[in-house]
Amino acid sequence: MQSFVFSLHYFSLSLLLYQLKYSYISEIFDLTESITDKTMQRREILLIDDDQDDLDNFIDAIESLKKNVSCHTLQNPLKALEELADSEKKPDLIFLDYNMPYINGIEFVRKLRSCPGLQGIEVVMFSTPDENVMLPWLIKNGISVKYRSKPDTFEELKALLGAML
Numbered sequence: 001m002q003s004f005v006f007s008l009h010y011f012s013l014s015l016l017l018y019q020l021k022y023s024y025i026s027e028i029f030d031l032t033e034s035i036t037d038k039t040m041q042r043r044e045i046l047l048i049d050d051d052q053d054d055l056d057n058f059i060d061a062i063e064s065l066k067k068n069v070s071c072h073t074l075q076n077p078l079k080a081l082e083e084l085a086d087s088e089k090k091p092d093l094i095f096l097d098y099n100m101p102y103i104n105g106i107e108f109v110r111k112l113r114s115c116p117g118l119q120g121i122e123v124v125m126f127s128t129p130d131e132n133v134m135l136p137w138l139i140k141n142g143i144s145v146k147y148r149s150k151p152d153t154f155e156e157l158k159a160l161l162g163a164m165l
Contacts, residue, residue: 043165044089045071048080048108049097049126054150058095061157067165076101077108084118091121096145098127098134109143124164126150 045062049055055073062071072091074080077100084090094112098105105125112118123145127134134147151157 041068043067043069043093044091045069045093045095045165046080046084046091047071047073047095048075048077048100049073049095050075050100051097054097057154057157058161061154061161062165064158065162065165067162069165077105078102081108081111081115084112084121085115090118094121094123096123096125098125098129106138106141106143109145113144122146124148 047055047058049058052075055075059071059073062069074083077096096105096108100108103111105127109123109125112121112123125134125138125145125147126149127147128150131147131149134149138145138147148160151160
């Protein structure tokens, strides 16, 4: 009888360990799938800059990074607002120049934040003024964006974009 009880306990313990092991492996696969799905998703970027050379450099830098990114460019910030408002598919991230014709980057962000469905889009403003000058001013005026000074070289641009994407 004792050996039967021992065998029953051993069997129960083995079954419990098997279930725990299976559950643990299943959780690892679920986690791996979740991480893979997020890293494999294509990021949609909108770049708004009136300078064609800056647009070309930005696109070249993104392409050289070989990241899973799609980048759409526009030179007119008013047209960008119209397209964003009319489009069902929104970008994950907007890179925006500060100095542009028609409206500047700050006016663009204010209009963007007032449009239903567009408030949650992350915006990174790129421009020539130094971050130490612009960031305090943006914060003081309630403009919620990331700000980066435009890099001086192509390699600096690649490094900056590589870190952000």
